[in-house]
Amino acid sequence: MSDPAPADSLASAGAASALPLLEAAGLTVLLEVNGARRAVLRDVSLTLRPGEAVGLVGESGSGKSMTARAMGRLLPAGAEVRGSIRFGSTDVGELSGADLRRYRTRVAMIFQDPRAHVNPVRRIGDFMTEALRTNHEVSRGEARRRAADMLAQVGIEDGARRLQQYPYQMSGGMLQRVMIAAALLTGPSLLLADEPTTALDVTTQAEVMAILDGLRRQSGLAMLFITHDLELAAAICDRTAVMYAGQIVEVRASSLLHSDPLHPYTAALAAARPDIVRSARRLRAIPGRPLSAFEAPVAECAFAPRCTYAGDVCRAAWPGLVELGGGMSRCARVHELRGQLQAASDG
Amino acid sequence: MAAGDASTFRRGLALLRATGPVGIASAVVIAAATLTAVFGPLLAPDDPDLPNLSLSWAGPVGGHLLGYDFQGRDVLSRLLAGAQSSMLGPLAVVVLSVAAGTLLAVTAAWRRGISDTAISSGLNILFAFPGILLAIFAAAIFGAGLPAAAIALSIAYLPYVARVLRGAALKERGQPYVAALEVQGASATAICLRHVVPNIWPLIVAQATILFGYAMVDLAAISFLGLGVQPPTANWGVMIAENQDGLLLGHPLPAVAAGLCIVTVVIAVNLLGERLSAQAQAARG
Numbered sequence: 182m183s184d185p186a187p188a189d190s191l192a193s194a195g196a197a198s199a200l201p202l203l204e205a206a207g208l209t210v211l212l213e214v215n216g217a218r219r220a221v222l223r224d225v226s227l228t229l230r231p232g233e234a235v236g237l238v239g240e241s242g243s244g245k246s247m248t249a250r251a252m253g254r255l256l257p258a259g260a261e262v263r264g265s266i267r268f269g270s271t272d273v274g275e276l277s278g279a280d281l282r283r284y285r286t287r288v289a290m291i292f293q294d295p296r297a298h299v300n301p302v303r304r305i306g307d308f309m310t311e312a313l314r315t316n317h318e319v320s321r322g323e324a325r326r327r328a329a330d331m332l333a334q335v336g337i338e339d340g341a342r343r344l345q346q347y348p349y350q351m352s353g354g355m356l357q358r359v360m361i362a363a364a365l366l367t368g369p370s371l372l373l374a375d376e377p378t379t380a381l382d383v384t385t386q387a388e389v390m391a392i393l394d395g396l397r398r399q400s401g402l403a404m405l406f407i408t409h410d411l412e413l414a415a416a417i418c419d420r421t422a423v424m425y426a427g428q429i430v431e432v433r434a435s436s437l438l439h440s441d442p443l444h445p446y447t448a449a450l451a452a453a454r455p456d457i458v459r460s461a462r463r464l465r466a467i468p469g470r471p472l473s474a475f476e477a478p479v480a481e482c483a484f485a486p487r488c489t490y491a492g493d494v495c496r497a498a499w500p501g502l503v504e505l506g507g508g509m510s511r512c513a514r515v516h517e518l519r520g521q522l523q524a525a526s527d528g
Numbered sequence: 529m530a531a532g533d534a535s536t537f538r539r540g541l542a543l544l545r546a547t548g549p550v551g552i553a554s555a556v557v558i559a560a561a562t563l564t565a566v567f568g569p570l571l572a573p574d575d576p577d578l579p580n581l582s583l584s585w586a587g588p589v590g591g592h593l594l595g596y597d598f599q600g601r602d603v604l605s606r607l608l609a610g611a612q613s614s615m616l617g618p619l620a621v622v623v624l625s626v627a628a629g630t631l632l633a634v635t636a637a638w639r640r641g642i643s644d645t646a647i648s649s650g651l652n653i654l655f656a657f658p659g660i661l662l663a664i665f666a667a668a669i670f671g672a673g674l675p676a677a678a679i680a681l682s683i684a685y686l687p688y689v690a691r692v693l694r695g696a697a698l699k700e701r702g703q704p705y706v707a708a709l710e711v712q713g714a715s716a717t718a719i720c721l722r723h724v725v726p727n728i729w730p731l732i733v734a735q736a737t738i739l740f741g742y743a744m745v746d747l748a749a750i751s752f753l754g755l756g757v758q759p760p761t762a763n764w765g766v767m768i769a770e771n772q773d774g775l776l777l778g779h780p781l782p783a784v785a786a787g788l789c790i791v792t793v794v795i796a797v798n799l800l801g802e803r804l805s806a807q808a809q810a811a812r813g
Contacts, residue, residue, distance in 0.1 A: 253711040254711075255707050255710065255711055258640055258641060259641075282713045282714075282715060283713070284713075285710070285711055285712065285713035286712070286713035288711070289711075289712070290708065290711045290712075292704065292708065294704070297703070297704040297705065298704045298705050298707070298708040299705050299708070300705045300709075300723050300727070301705075302726070302727060303723070311709075311712075311714065311722070312712045312713060312714065315714060315715075315718055316712075316713050316714070367712075367713075
């Protein structure tokens with residue numbers, strides 16, 4: 182329905198499906214906190230292919246949102262970025278001015294709290310049509326027609342009336358659907374979804390997820406889906422990356438995440454979740470507390486202090502990401518532990 | 529904000545009503561002063577600039593309610609005619625300083641870092657120069673007159689406007705919706721003009737109103753010193769200056785009447801500005 186801007190180096194990015202659409206390599210981000218430089222992301226490498234959904238899972242403060250913000254070039258002022266993010270043939274870190282704006286029209290972002298991310302004193306219609314009218318030179322009438330169409334696709338039937346409303350006149354779930362509609366309106370090729378359903382109640386969450394997933398598949402959109410819900414990520418994403426303390430500790434096809442995890446943290450995360458089928462007397466919480474990236478030990482495995490499998494090898498050196506069985510793991514003992522992790526989370 | 533739009537007008541009325549009876553009364557006084565500034569010369573019963581020395585310091589008589597000034601000119605006519613330069617000067621100061629102040633404030637808040645430091649330090653240096661001093665400089669360089677005085681005062685007021693608006697713009701810039709607009713590919717100019725400035729608009733209006741009062745008093749003082757509006761042009765500040773002898777000679781009415789005009793408008797403007805400002809604060813939460 183909405184044709185993206187004529188082919189240019191950005192628009193054609195990812196036309197060949199073999200090439201990655203977006204590729205973060207060795208991404209390390211340092212922020213200045215109280216005068217000290219602290220790492221919030223450490224060696225994050227992640228690839229999204231065109232049309233692929235990748236989940237990004239982890240506890241609060243593990244660097245999920247920071248990864249998405251780095252991809253949208255929304256890092257706070259003064260952030261030091263090492264490593265690279267490539268979008269097609271473009272180095273995202275090098276972009277500025279008009280090139281940066283053109284890149285951002287190819288990447289859409291939706292956020293956890295829709296109400297904070299919309300100008301409260303502007304009507305929904307103004308909000309939805311602004312990007313179309315300013316970046317894609319679509320006429321006012323046409324932009325409003327497309328916006329109403331898109332609202333219908335996210336399940337808001339009386340689009341024309343809704344366009345006249347203000348954000349405060351809508352519920353959180355409806356506003357999040359408006360945000361999704363607005364994000365898809367300009368025909369991006371990548372959607373960064375930062376916990377889009379976390380602030381919604383469970384039934385609304387399921388509805389919004391279904392709409393998001395359906396529209397994404399229909400338009401062949403790639404998505405980075407950030408959540409702390411491992412099950413949700415596994416359900417709608419092709420692959421899932423698990424983050425801990427600013428690092429990616431495992432990347433795995435979602436279908437294998439439960440049956441064949443490659444990192445003790447993934448297994449522990451899965452075991453800590455209540456199961457509707459089995460009743461548990463007590464959930465298996467992970468001992469200790471989640472560490473921020475800057476608190477984590479630098480020269481050893483970041484999860485070692487909380488890991489039941491940690492041994493001398495884990496504390497001897499910082500493990501790298503190793504490829505294994507179609508996935509990746511940052512566990513020094515992954516070869517010996519593979520297979521046992523599943524048993525542990527079942528028991 | 530589409531100016532002249534019917535809904536904008538209605539919103540303005542609602543805002544005014546919210547300022548209460550004092551705010552409405554102040555608005556009426558300001559409206560009356562504005563109308564006088566526009567139509568004053570036409571309303572003046574006598575020629576405001578025609579002297580008649582035989583009537584100098586003559587008290588009120590029939591048809592001449594405020595009597596005559598030191599040159600025997602009708603005081604009421606001079607007050608009505610003088611409204612124009614007395615109101616226009618502060619208006620020019622407010623428009624200039626608020627426009628430039630908003631530009632600087634939004635630029636500093638948007639770019640942050642070095643730009644913000646440079647702009648803020650520049651403004652802090654400007655704080656050191658009182659308006660009257662700058663006006664004396666300007667008069668020395670460009671010659672005495674209303675334009676030089678207005679430009680000097682605009683520069684002197686710039687830091688006051690810019691500092692308050694920078695804070696508001698900085699707060700707005702940090703709002704998540706601004707980041708969402710950025711990641712949508714909106715340009716900085718578009719975000720500032722369509723979102724940041726409209727959202728701090730109530731504060732801009734409140735600032736402008738308060739400044740108007742200060743500008744009026746300062747311009748009257750500059751005219752009193754002989755560096756602003758030049759006699760024989762009718763102007764409230766000039767009238768206080770030229771009739772100051774009357775205060776000692778027992779004919780206080782011409783100077784006091786001009787002073788009262790200034791005080792009334794300034795009080796009205798300050799009261800309205802204060803109440804609009806309170807409204808803006810309340811709305812911002």
